[in-house]
Amino acid sequence: MAREIREYERTSTTAVNAYVQPITGRYLDRLRGELSERGVQGDLHIMLSSGGITSIDTAKATPVRLIESGPAAGALVGAFYGRLVGEPKVLAFDMGGTTAKACLIENGQPEATYSFEVARGHRFKKGSGLPVRAPAVDLMEIGAGGGSVAHQDELGLLKVGPESASAEPGPACYGCGGEEPTVTDADLVLGYLNPDYFLGGEMPLHPERAETALRLQVAEPLGLDLTQAAWGVYNTVNENMASAARIHIAEKGHDPRQFTMLATGGAGPLHAFRVAQKMGLSRLICPPGAGVASSFGLLVAPPRMDFVHAYVVPLDRIDWKQLNEIYRTMAAQADDELARAGVRREEIHWVRQADMRYVDQGHEVVVPVPERELAEGDQEALRESFRKVYTKLFSRYEKDVTIEAMNWRLIAMGPQPSIRFSELNAAEAGQPSPALKGRRKAYVPEAGRYQEVEVYDRYLLRPGDRCQVPAIVEERESTAVIGPGAICSIDRYLNLIVDMEGGAQR
Numbered sequence: 001m002a003r004e005i006r007e008y009e010r011t012s013t014t015a016v017n018a019y020v021q022p023i024t025g026r027y028l029d030r031l032r033g034e035l036s037e038r039g040v041q042g043d044l045h046i047m048l049s050s051g052g053i054t055s056i057d058t059a060k061a062t063p064v065r066l067i068e069s070g071p072a073a074g075a076l077v078g079a080f081y082g083r084l085v086g087e088p089k090v091l092a093f094d095m096g097g098t099t100a101k102a103c104l105i106e107n108g109q110p111e112a113t114y115s116f117e118v119a120r121g122h123r124f125k126k127g128s129g130l131p132v133r134a135p136a137v138d139l140m141e142i143g144a145g146g147g148s149v150a151h152q153d154e155l156g157l158l159k160v161g162p163e164s165a166s167a168e169p170g171p172a173c174y175g176c177g178g179e180e181p182t183v184t185d186a187d188l189v190l191g192y193l194n195p196d197y198f199l200g201g202e203m204p205l206h207p208e209r210a211e212t213a214l215r216l217q218v219a220e221p222l223g224l225d226l227t228q229a230a231w232g233v234y235n236t237v238n239e240n241m242a243s244a245a246r247i248h249i250a251e252k253g254h255d256p257r258q259f260t261m262l263a264t265g266g267a268g269p270l271h272a273f274r275v276a277q278k279m280g281l282s283r284l285i286c287p288p289g290a291g292v293a294s295s296f297g298l299l300v301a302p303p304r305m306d307f308v309h310a311y312v313v314p315l316d317r318i319d320w321k322q323l324n325e326i327y328r329t330m331a332a333q334a335d336d337e338l339a340r341a342g343v344r345r346e347e348i349h350w351v352r353q354a355d356m357r358y359v360d361q362g363h364e365v366v367v368p369v370p371e372r373e374l375a376e377g378d379q380e381a382l383r384e385s386f387r388k389v390y391t392k393l394f395s396r397y398e399k400d401v402t403i404e405a406m407n408w409r410l411i412a413m414g415p416q417p418s419i420r421f422s423e424l425n426a427a428e429a430g431q432p433s434p435a436l437k438g439r440r441k442a443y444v445p446e447a448g449r450y451q452e453v454e455v456y457d458r459y460l461l462r463p464g465d466r467c468q469v470p471a472i473v474e475e476r477e478s479t480a481v482i483g484p485g486a487i488c489s490i491d492r493y494l495n496l497i498v499d500m501e502g503g504a505q506r
Helices: 007-037 056-061 069-085 183-189 207-222 226-251 268-279 290-299 320-340 378-394
Strands: 045-047 053-055 089-095 100-106 116-118 130-132 140-142 148-152 158-164 260-264 283-286 304-314 349-358 365-368 403-413 436-444 449-457 471-474 479-482 487-490 496-499
Touching: 007 056, 007 130, 045 056, 045 069, 053 056, 053 304, 053 320, 056 320, 069 089, 069 100, 069 260, 069 290, 089 226, 089 268, 100 226, 140 226, 148 183, 148 207, 148 226, 158 226, 183 207, 183 226, 207 226, 226 268, 226 436, 260 268, 260 290, 268 283, 268 479, 268 496, 304 320, 320 349, 320 403, 349 378, 365 378, 378 403, 436 471
Parallel strands: 089 260, 260 283, 449 471
Antiparallel strands: 045 053, 089 100, 100 140, 116 130, 148 158, 283 496, 304 403, 349 365, 349 403, 436 449, 471 479, 487 496
């Protein structure tokens, strides 16, 4: 299942795959059968945790590779829009009902990892779950979503999450029996959500229930008024997300200020401005339909297969014939797998990598490998590749210590799906006034009070339009809240572009 070193992780991965294989197989067979009965003629492809798609037969054989497929689709949206608008470094930020996730995108590709955990005994606590060795999009995850519960902790301080009100009964303002104050309740009390336009007006919210929950369980225990309590919840969850994202980016050897944030998820645009502000970012992008962006991510995923083979050897003792045979074997497997997904061999793009470390280190780093037949003398190219990656991560390099390779990897990808957006020229744009729905009172922390804020209909905004900030931009799937001092405009693809005041210089 996982042809690489570390027996416990290999065993755990095999056990997880075997455990979910029967139920996954039955589900996929039923799905394929019912689609056929309904006259669907197209081939059924399944999303992988790595950000690619595969055939249904391959998915049935290795369902462990599907575990993080949903969040991976969200990261692909960030990669797609980064390429679309010419942003080489993107922080894809997705916030939903229970969690917030972030992924780094560089040059149109999300960061990857080859190990993660499932079935954690304690949510979001590393080490409490089962390790899985499988390729996946590298996601930072924290317990912060619209349903995250606010409460006073044992030290008498305000804490938000990781406990969640979940979909049922949900936040107090849903009116479905929930009584705990959540982030969504705070959003509503602050005036950021329209109680008559949640889900496009299909689900009315109850401000009085949100106020009661916040007053009884946050404001009164902490000695705050209702506004302070609501802003405390909103600000705390934003700080939690910004802090986690800063650490995640720093651990990858990057400067957070170099990235543009792309916000998706039902709650992403609602909180993204303040998170980006806390991180010192210069630009925020909110694409149309942000609340259902992961579904769009499925459409831009290429066919992909990842292979790995363990061959533990110091760089100066590599048997080049053996190594080339390893890559030929993996390439032949890739040909067979991608052919089932309808990809011709001449369409395949190959990426070679290796897990390397200094001898006696406990963990490896993934480095690029030349995409050609390797021969004597290439150990210098591999050594230089390791030096660049290691220096980027740890700002140092030990030139007199032996380097060894542990695993050799091959990524095979089919062509990226061709999706083209219709562009609207700025000359065709109307004045922003038709998009102005009205004004409502919302809390503006810079002013320290509620004030009248302009509310815009996202569907009526056109390229070249600018919103007067502070602003609230509403659509069916999500709401964007933009603070004062920024420049908020609409680009030719109908993205909401927010250039932050005081952010990093572009």
